[in-house]
Amino acid sequence: MRRFTVYDSLSREIRLFVPITPPKVGMFVCGLTPYDEAHLGHGRTAVVFDVVARALARWGYRVFYVQNVTNIDDRLIARGGERGIDPLKLAERHFLAWHLAMETLGVRSVNYYPFATDYLPEILAQVEALVSKGFAYPAEGSVYFDVARFPSYGALSGQRLDAARTGTRIEAEPGKRAPEDFVLWKAARPGEPSWESPWGPGRPGWHIEDTAITGRLLGARYDLHGGGLDLKFPHHEAEIAQAEAATGERPLVNYWMHAGMLQFKGEKMSKSVGNVVSLQGTIGRYGPMVVRFFYLNAHYRSPLDFVEGKSLEEAREAYDRLAQPAGRLAEALARSGPERAGRELPAEVATAATGLPNSLDETLAEDFNSRAAIAGLFGWARTVQEWLPHLDALSGSAISTLEAPFRWGRDVLGLFEATDASAGRERLDPLVRVVLSARTRARERKEFAEADRLRADLLTAGIRLEDRGAETEWHAVREPES
């Protein structure tokens, strides 16, 4: 197991990571409430923690990664009511879309997506435990957590209750003793989905599902909890309070990781601000790998600005600089096979290639500095560019050696994966070749006007040509419309 450090939001310092029972790592990340289409901000958090899980797996840890799905809550009920759809069905529909987006983005490290409503017995048991231990009280069919009974409440966010209170939006919730008390079990209003409980029909509060799920799947204490920075207070604070109060064991979580917000037009991208950009739509327009690269090109804790018409264009240019040599190596290897004889690499190049993945691991092992690792890949791309013209002379194992750092990028960062666009390329290739051979003949006859006309026509069709000596390569300028 590789040693690595991580910034823990609770202690506010970078700490060496030590699992409770090595090599196992229990990892939980707050998922979304799928009441609407996912936006670019959601994608960032998902990709950030995907890389964390991928890296841990590579480094010899056995990760069990759980991401919950809040499939019952006020927004779902409201949205379902507007559309005349059962909220649970609505949640399921949006979750399927999310899952598809994750698949496209290469987020495949999540082992399990538990739905809140599948954990009603655990939720009820936890609420009952809190009531019987005096940490929670029923009122008007609901149950509230008594924050005053949990003195360390606020430790994660640094919030002090007296200070927080001034800015608190005090909702008219009858029976609540203090404004900071949060709801564990919410009495059902007529027509709402509800479950039976000792306090009457109702549904779980937002915070309790996570600790009910982790209690069941990861135990009373586990290693790593992630989520967006906006969830730190009150959500994660509430998780700590209710879980530690219910089980009597602490700490609930050994390492808290919070991902920085994606900002758009100077503010956090969010539904309530109304500045959202669709995740699916952006993936469709730029391709999943460019979106992924955009996220990982910044440190996960920093705020990341999304500028329409600029950020992803820039990311595409930068990503292509890596993907192009990576792709040519993969193609060459597919053609030649690793067994083919040929020239070997000079010793210093081979040493650099085989050593780089390890140093990239070291870089990433310092609080998941993906940007610094990417910088290392750029340096390698430059070296590989020098070898691209000589690929056919190289042995299969030499090409494979050149590819090693890019394989690291694929395994850990999830970049350089074949996408639908490259599948489309295979279909188009024979057709494009027909035009190319006509153009090559024209060029041989120095009929450049004709050759340029063919090049221009292909460009209109979305295909850009690049002459490399006698050979001509082609690239799709835009994603195929689907």
Next chain:
RNA sequence: GCCGAGGUGGCAGAAUGGUUAAUGCGACAGACUGCAGAUCUGUUUCCUGGGGGUUCGAUUCCCUCCCUCGGCUCCA
């Protein structure tokens, strides 16, 4: 108001108690090319929010101020 995260070149964005502060994008020039593109080479000069302090030396550590963003029970 309180709590937290940030302020780095034209832009994005890393790192570090110490010779020229990564990397990418963009721009400019050269090589290559029939041209273009891609690639390579070079250039992009005084780039670390302001002011104090600690230090032989700070962008890095400490204090303070300013600015931006997030949270303060809807949030990834």
